[in-house]
Amino acid sequence: MPIQPEGAVILVAEDDPFMLRLLGQYLGQEGYQVIEAPNGKAALDLYVLHWPDLVLLDALMPGMDGFEVCRRLQAIAQGNPAPMLMITGLEDEKSVDQAFAIGMADYVTKPIHWAVLRQRVRRLISQHRLEIQLREANYQLQQQTLIDSLTQVANRRRFDEYLLQEWGRCVRDQVPLSLLICDIDHFKHYNDHYGHPAGDRCLQQVATTLKQGIHRPADLVARYGGEEFAVILPNTPLEGATVVGDRLVQSVQNLSLPHAMAPTTAVTISCGIASVQPSANGLPSDLVLSADQGLYQAKAQGRNQYQAICVLPNGTQPPFGAVMF
Structure with missing residues (x-):
C-alpha cells in the first residue's frame, strides 16, 4: 500500500537544536507533520498528546537517552507503541543489539544519509498503518463471532x-x-x-x-x-x-x-x-x-x-x- 505522507505524524527527539531543526525541515518537506522534542522527557509528554505514527530518537541525549525513552514508551503504549527509529553515531555491535532488543524498529547512523532516512521512514509508517488495519480487521472479525447477527447483542x-x-x-x-x-x-x-x-x-x-x-x-x-x-x-x-x-x-x-x-x-x-x-x-x-x-x-x-x-x-x-x- 503506498504511503500517503499527509496526516502522518512523526515525533523527533533530538537534543542538538541544529539537528532537530534540520530533521524537522526535511520531514516537513516530505509531507509529514513533525513534533519536535528537545529531550527525552519532552518526548514522553508529547507522545501521549499526539500518539504519532513514528518516533525518531537520538540515541545519546542528556538526562534520558534514547534507549530509556524507548523502554518507557513501550510501557506507555502497553507493548504496542508506534515504530521507533534510532538516530545514532554508535555503530558498535553491542549498541545495535541493545536497540533492537528493547524494541527499536530500525536505526540510521550519523552523519545522516537522507535518502536512506526517507525510505526507512516511509517503510515503517506504511507497516505501522497496515498493522493497525490488520488489528482492527481481526477485532471486527472476532466481534462478529461473538455477536448475534439478528439482534446485535452477544450470542x-x-x-x-x-x-x-x-x-x-x-x-x-x-x-x-x-x-x-x-x-x-x-x-x-x-x-x-x-x-x-x-x-x-x-x-x-x-x-x-x-x-x-x-x-x-x-x-x-x-x-x-x-x-x-x-x-x-x-x-x-x-x-x-x-x-x-x-x-x-x-x-x-x-x-x-x-x-x-x-x-x-x-x-x-x-x-x-x-x-x-x-x-x-x-x-x-x-x-x-x-x-x-x-x-x-x-x-x-x-x-x-x-x-x-x-x-x-x-x-x-x-x-x-x-x-x-
Missing part, C-alpha cells in the same frame, strides 16, 4: 464464555453474581399471527430495549436462544438484580408493540432472576438452572413479571417461597 457463545469468566472472578473477589433469563411472552403466537419478518423485528426491538436497560459496562445482554435473552450482572446481589429485572419488564411493556394474540394485547416479557455468591465448589450451571426456574414461575404466575431466587453457595435453594419476589 450464546459469548454468554457461555462471559458467565464462566465472571464466575471465576466473583469467586476470587468474593462478590455476588446475578443472572436474568427473559422470554418474550406468547412469541410463537406472535410469529404465527404476524409472520416471521415481523417476529424478527420484534426480537430486535426487545433486544435493543434490554441493552438500553443495563447501565454498567460489565453487565452483558445476550441472546440465549430463540426468543430468550439472558443478562449477566457481575458484582450484583439479588436486591439489585430485581431492580434491573423490574426495569426491563416495564421497559418492554412500555414499547407498546401490538400483540393481538396475547391477553395484554402488547408484547411483554417474563423474567427469571437468580443470584449467588459463587464458590469454587459451585457451578455456573446452578445459577442458570435457578434463573430458568424463576422464569418458569413467572410464566406460571401470569407472565409480564419477574420472579427471583437466591441460590445458596452449595447450589441449593432455600425453601420455596422464602426468597421469591
Whole structure:
C-alpha cells in the first residue's frame, strides 16, 4: 500500500537544536507533520498528546537517552507503541543489539544519509498503518463471532464464555453474581399471527430495549436462544438484580408493540432472576438452572413479571417461597 505522507505524524527527539531543526525541515518537506522534542522527557509528554505514527530518537541525549525513552514508551503504549527509529553515531555491535532488543524498529547512523532516512521512514509508517488495519480487521472479525447477527447483542457463545469468566472472578473477589433469563411472552403466537419478518423485528426491538436497560459496562445482554435473552450482572446481589429485572419488564411493556394474540394485547416479557455468591465448589450451571426456574414461575404466575431466587453457595435453594419476589 503506498504511503500517503499527509496526516502522518512523526515525533523527533533530538537534543542538538541544529539537528532537530534540520530533521524537522526535511520531514516537513516530505509531507509529514513533525513534533519536535528537545529531550527525552519532552518526548514522553508529547507522545501521549499526539500518539504519532513514528518516533525518531537520538540515541545519546542528556538526562534520558534514547534507549530509556524507548523502554518507557513501550510501557506507555502497553507493548504496542508506534515504530521507533534510532538516530545514532554508535555503530558498535553491542549498541545495535541493545536497540533492537528493547524494541527499536530500525536505526540510521550519523552523519545522516537522507535518502536512506526517507525510505526507512516511509517503510515503517506504511507497516505501522497496515498493522493497525490488520488489528482492527481481526477485532471486527472476532466481534462478529461473538455477536448475534439478528439482534446485535452477544450470542450464546459469548454468554457461555462471559458467565464462566465472571464466575471465576466473583469467586476470587468474593462478590455476588446475578443472572436474568427473559422470554418474550406468547412469541410463537406472535410469529404465527404476524409472520416471521415481523417476529424478527420484534426480537430486535426487545433486544435493543434490554441493552438500553443495563447501565454498567460489565453487565452483558445476550441472546440465549430463540426468543430468550439472558443478562449477566457481575458484582450484583439479588436486591439489585430485581431492580434491573423490574426495569426491563416495564421497559418492554412500555414499547407498546401490538400483540393481538396475547391477553395484554402488547408484547411483554417474563423474567427469571437468580443470584449467588459463587464458590469454587459451585457451578455456573446452578445459577442458570435457578434463573430458568424463576422464569418458569413467572410464566406460571401470569407472565409480564419477574420472579427471583437466591441460590445458596452449595447450589441449593432455600425453601420455596422464602426468597421469591
